[in-house]
Each structure stands twice: as structure tokens, then as C-alpha cells.
Amino acid sequence: RAQAEIDAITGGERLPSFSDRSVLPYIEAVCKELLRWRVVTPIGAPHATSEDDIHEGYFIPKGTLVIPNVWSMLNDPAVYPDPKTFNPERFLTDDGQFKDGPGLTGVFGGGKRICPGRFIVDNTLFISIAMVLSVCTVGRKDDSKYGPLERNEHMGSGLVCFPQPFSCTIVPRSKKAAEIVVSAVTETSDQ
Numbered sequence: 001r002a003q004a005e006i007d008a009i010t011g012g013e014r015l016p017s018f019s020d021r022s023v024l025p026y027i028e029a030v031c032k033e034l035l036r037w038r039v040v041t042p043i044g045a046p047h048a049t050s051e052d053d054i055h056e057g058y059f060i061p062k063g064t065l066v067i068p069n070v071w072s073m074l075n076d077p078a079v080y081p082d083p084k085t086f087n088p089e090r091f092l093t094d095d096g097q098f099k100d101g102p103g104l105t106g107v108f109g110g111g112k113r114i115c116p117g118r119f120i121v122d123n124t125l126f127i128s129i130a131m132v133l134s135v136c137t138v139g140r141k142d143d144s145k146y147g148p149l150e151r152n153e154h155m156g157s158g159l160v161c162f163p164q165p166f167s168c169t170i171v172p173r174s175k176k177a178a179e180i181v182v183s184a185v186t187e188t189s190d191q
């Protein structure tokens with residue numbers, strides 16, 4: 001579906017660009033679902049309350065350490081049904097337009113110390129996914145080095161989580177797609 005959406009805009013003749021973003025809602029949804037499905041900072045960053053507070057009946061004194069359970073918010077079945085399934089469509093309306101999801105901004109923390117890198121993340125995710133999928137097909141692969149993919153497709157643990165090593169296949173979709181990649185690389189190295 002992602003590739004069909006891109007092809008409808010580029011005609012398979014060029015790489016997608018940032019100016020195509022508003023007409024690629026499914027790619028937008030893929031980016032958001034990736035941030036939700038594999039949470040990079042599952043417990044955000046610790047903060048402290050700067051004054052006494054009451055939250056849902058609980059008294060929280062000034063100076064209390066607060067750790068946001070971002071993973072739980074983004075895996076709440078009441079908000080994101082069947083949360084373990086990668087399903088970009090949860091970020092689309094019935095007529096295929098992009099819709100943001102509750103709690104997703106929590107991925108980057110909040111308040112004065114919210115992640116300043118979130119704009120880089122947003123743009124890099126979009127352009128990388130759109131460009132790669134426009135010219136390549138990415139496939140699953142089991143191998144003797146890392147074993148069955150299912151066993152390795154989880155994230156590591158820690159304050160910052162990332163996928164465990166895994167194998168995959170990345171192949172050009174066509175001869176034309178391979179030519180587009182070569183000419184983009186040549187143009188970049190000429191600059």
C-alpha cells in the first residue's frame with residue numbers, strides 16, 4: 001500500500017520529496033505507527049514536580065520524581081486496539097486522511113525539556129521511508145547468523161531502546177528504480 005501510494009504521486013519516475021508529504025498520508029501513518037509500535041524511549045526522561053500537585057486524587061509533593069510510562073500510554077488497548085500489531089491504518093480516517101494519535105507527542109517528552117530533535121526525527125523518518133520504499137522492496141529474512149526473525153524482532157531494553165540485530169532483504173523494485181538510485185547518488189556526490 002505504501003509503494004502504491006508513492007507510485008501514484010511519482011509515477012515511478014523520480015524519488016519522492018518533502019513537497020509530496022501532504023499527499024502521502026499512508027507514509028505519514030507508517031512513520032507515526034513506527035514511533036508508537038517500537039517506542040524508543042519507553043519511560044521518557046525522569047522529571048521532578050516543581051510544586052505540590054494532586055493528580056486523580058493522589059497528592060504529589062513538590063520535588064517528587066516522576067517517570068512517565070510512555071510505553072504503556074502507546075500500548076493502551078483502549079486507545080490503540082490490538083496494540084502489539086503494526087497497523088498504520090490506526091492513524092488514518094475512513095477516507096484515508098492522516099489523523100494524529102493521542103499520547104504520541106509523549107514519545108518526545110514534554111514541557112520545557114521536550115526533545116528538540118523531534119523535528120529532525122519527524123523529517124528524517126518521513127523522507128527515509130518514502131525514498132527507500134519508492135525504489136526498494138524491503139523483505140523479511142531468517143538466517144543462521146541471527147536466527148528466526150520472530151525471535152529477534154523485539155527492541156532491546158534500556159532508557160533508549162533500539163531493535164536487536166536482524167537480517168532483511170533490500171532489493172531494487174525494477175531496473176528503472178535502480179537507475180533512479182544511481183543517478184541520485186551521482187548527483188549528490190557531484191555537489
Ligand code: HEM
Pocket residue numbers: 040041044045106107108109110111112113114115116117118120121
Ligand atoms: C526517535 C528519536 C528520538 C526520541 C524518541 C527522543 C526522545 C527524547 C525524550 C523522551 C527526551 C526527554 C524529554 C523530557 O525531558 O521530557 C529527549 C531529550 C532530548 N533529545 Fe531527543 N529523542 C529522539 C531523537 C533526538 C535527536 C535526533 C536529537 C538531536 C539531533 C535529540 C536531542 C535531544 C536533546 C538535546 C534532549 C535534551 C533536551 C533537554 O533536556 O532540554 N533527540 N529526547
